[in-house]
Amino acid sequence: MNLFLLRHGEAEPRAASDSLRPLTATGREDVQLVARLFAARQVKLDRCFVSPYLRASQTASLFLDVLGADILQEEIDLLTPEIRASEVMHFLQKVKADNILLVSHNPLLSELNALLTEGDIRDLHILGTAELVCISLDIVGLGMGMTPYRIQPSDAAWHD
Numbered sequence: 001m002n003l004f005l006l007r008h009g010e011a012e013p014r015a016a017s018d019s020l021r022p023l024t025a026t027g028r029e030d031v032q033l034v035a036r037l038f039a040a041r042q043v044k045l046d047r048c049f050v051s052p053y054l055r056a057s058q059t060a061s062l063f064l065d066v067l068g069a070d071i072l073q074e075e076i077d078l079l080t081p082e083i084r085a086s087e088v089m090h091f092l093q094k095v096k097a098d099n100i101l102l103v104s105h106n107p108l109l110s111e112l113n114a115l116l117t118e119g120d121i122r123d124l125h126i127l128g129t130a131e132l133v134c135i136s137l138d139i140v141g142l143g144m145g146m147t148p149y150r151i152q153p154s155d156a157a158w159h160d
Contacts, residue, residue: 001137002098002099002134005127006130008031008055009028009031011024028062032066034152046071047074048060049074051075052075057073059130060073079103081106088108088112110124116140117145130152
């Protein structure tokens with residue numbers, strides 16, 4: 001399985017509630033840049049799970065549009081910022097798909113990345129906004145994955 005963790009793009013600092021914060025213009029642009037770099041890898045996504053928060057939903061929509069991917073966004077509460085990574089790991093153990101995209105938030109995604117690749121969160125890499133991390137794994141478990149690549153908005157400068 002290839003698991004793609006995509007942190008939402010930059011969001012407005014304020015809204016009526018945290019869950020309603022939309023992406024900024026920079027956030028939208030960054031997501032589209034990362035999506036174009038990802039599209040060059042020609043990966044066919046099988047499933048897309050997304051947080052119900054507006055900025056995550058907007059990120060997933062932009063990302064999938066750039067890819068031309070014909071898959072549904074599956075909104076799940078399990079991808080909100082306050083959920084623990086171990087709960088998401090239990091969920092992923094039941095998902096049958098080869099290429100899964102999760103669009104969510106920190107600290108959840110950074111913790112999930114650390115647990116799946118390192119087995120703990122002591123030296124976790126904090127995912128930046130619009131950053132995508134690929135984790136390749138045969139079994140969803142502590143330290144069972146490896147990271148063949150990550151894509152950040154700043155990587156676009158190398159491809160222009």
